[in-house]
Amino acid sequence: MSLDTSLSSVLADQGYLRERLQPRRGDDFYLHLVDLLAALRPITADPAETVLDYGCGGSPYRRLFSQRTYHRTDLPGTPGLDHAMDEAGRVDAPDASYELVLCTQVLEHVRHPGAVLRECLRLLKPGGRLVVTTHGLFEEHGCPADFRRWTADGLAAEMQDAGAQNVRVQKITFGGRAWMFFMDRWSCCLTGLRSQQGRRGMQLVLGLWRRLQPAWHRLADALFAHQAVAPAGTADSMIYVGLMAVGEKPTQAPE
Numbered sequence: 001m002s003l004d005t006s007l008s009s010v011l012a013d014q015g016y017l018r019e020r021l022q023p024r025r026g027d028d029f030y031l032h033l034v035d036l037l038a039a040l041r042p043i044t045a046d047p048a049e050t051v052l053d054y055g056c057g058g059s060p061y062r063r064l065f066s067q068r069t070y071h072r073t074d075l076p077g078t079p080g081l082d083h084a085m086d087e088a089g090r091v092d093a094p095d096a097s098y099e100l101v102l103c104t105q106v107l108e109h110v111r112h113p114g115a116v117l118r119e120c121l122r123l124l125k126p127g128g129r130l131v132v133t134t135h136g137l138f139e140e141h142g143c144p145a146d147f148r149r150w151t152a153d154g155l156a157a158e159m160q161d162a163g164a165q166n167v168r169v170q171k172i173t174f175g176g177r178a179w180m181f182f183m184d185r186w187s188c189c190l191t192g193l194r195s196q197q198g199r200r201g202m203q204l205v206l207g208l209w210r211r212l213q214p215a216w217h218r219l220a221d222a223l224f225a226h227q228a229v230a231p232a233g234t235a236d237s238m239i240y241v242g243l244m245a246v247g248e249k250p251t252q253a254p255e
């Protein structure tokens, strides 16, 4: 699998990058992207000097790691990479090259996630950290393909099976905040009406919805700010939009 030019330019588009690093109320994915950014910020306190962005796309979170050596790898076809990757996700870099590997919104797009996590751990120095973000409940979106959704337990198990230790999982955008996110997104899915009149009516409703979006986001921030990011076992967190897992590469090889 490789990334075609149109997809790689979407991922590097300034608007796409701005929505991830500086989300604003009124952006289509604001309610989740602002939470994803909040989940990632504490990772920047990691003293790692060397960071690999695995499946980097346009590297939206690169600026969070300024002052570090920051390298990028992705499928063939992605411009400006530091390391080539083959179509199976293997990276042309030696073992134990990095102190932190960041893999944001990639895992749902890979056919063999265990192999990708093992590859990320291979590239880490012993004691280094692997940070993975992916989806819980989310609409299908190929990039170039979309294979699965995760539960917190499933993601933790996959990380452990790949060899990570001290794995901690956080849920991102959950409970009432997730419900407000889905209302926001699913309003945009009501476009498949058969009759022309119905489609026109829906266009009007969607136009109105777009104008209401900033207020909807303000309301979600007022009511459900506490349901942005929390450890996996938190009450009222059965429904969630995203997950972040952080694990370490063991300092000693398993016996």
Ligand SMILES: C[S@@+](CC[C@H](N)C(=O)[O-])C[C@H]1O[C@@H](n2cnc3c(N)ncnc32)[C@H](O)[C@@H]1O
Pocket (backbone or CB within 6 Å): 001, 003, 011, 054, 055, 056, 057, 058, 059, 060, 074, 075, 078, 087, 088, 089, 103, 104, 105, 106, 109, 110, 111, 116, 143, 144
């Ligand atoms: C939704 S984009 C995320 C890009 C970026 N990490 C971000 O957070 O915006 C998914 C990325 O996964 C990459 N990808 C897809 N399949 C992959 C695979 N099998 N191995 C490695 N990367 C893959 C794509 O090339 C793309 O850059």
